[in-house]
Amino acid sequence: MRITCPHCGARDAQEFTYLGAADPQRPDGMAATEAAMTEYVYLRDNPAGSHRELWYHGAGCHVWLVVTRDTHTHAIASVEAARARKAGAAA
């Protein structure tokens, strides 16, 4: 699998580290309920199909990326720098 980094171009997947789903947002503040934290820490969708996920280009530009990948085919629909996302947006 190759990921086309917006900064570095197409690179082998071994240059990247996978983190997980890109969209869960950490509940804000100490007032967050236990249920909300449990949801954030443990509960993930497991889609067969399009998945937005975080990858780190550790052997390249050292930038976090949001990769939209089809979990069936590994086809990658888009790659963008994570910092280009509006902070805190669920996108």
Place this chain on the structure above:
Amino acid sequence: MAEIATSWRPRSAWAGIAQPGSFGAKGKTGVVATLLDGFGLATLIAEPGAATSLSRAVEGRLGIALPEMPRIVSGGAHDAIWAGPDQWLLRAALRDGFQPLLDELAAHAAVSDQSDARAAFRLQGPRTRDLLAKGVMLDLHPSAFGVGETAVTSVAYLGVQLWRLADGPDGPVFEIMVARSMAGSFWSWFTAAAAEFGCRVADQD
């Protein structure tokens, strides 16, 4: 009071690892590795939105603008090398005057002197691309990686940055830089990979 003597001496990043000579296939010089030494090197990292003012400061001082794409831009005794978004390497051929330059640029970016932290060499010769193809996961064909392009990547699991300079009489010319602490491991890969082509190792002029 007695003077305190010191036996500390500046030491090349290649000392004890690589030395001038030849190795590998007899009677052939497929690649020539020139060990680079004595250069000044610093990382420049601009805060979001501050890259333009940093680039202007570098241009005002050295006459070269910071490349926005993965490229190396050279002007006189200095090179500005893209190293990631809002990040560059600044290289000086010599260290004289390097620290005052870094002090000036520190007003515009996070500046860190890395002069003693990297080992670098220049690679040329007719088999240069064949050699690099054994370790670099990028397409370095001239149609895909032009003169002046740079890449941050890895070779044999070791982080490297490489760039392509103008072609020389024997074809392509690349320079490769690795963390100094990894120089021995990198050289181990390099000597194994280059042996079949025949390699001459030279000191810088």
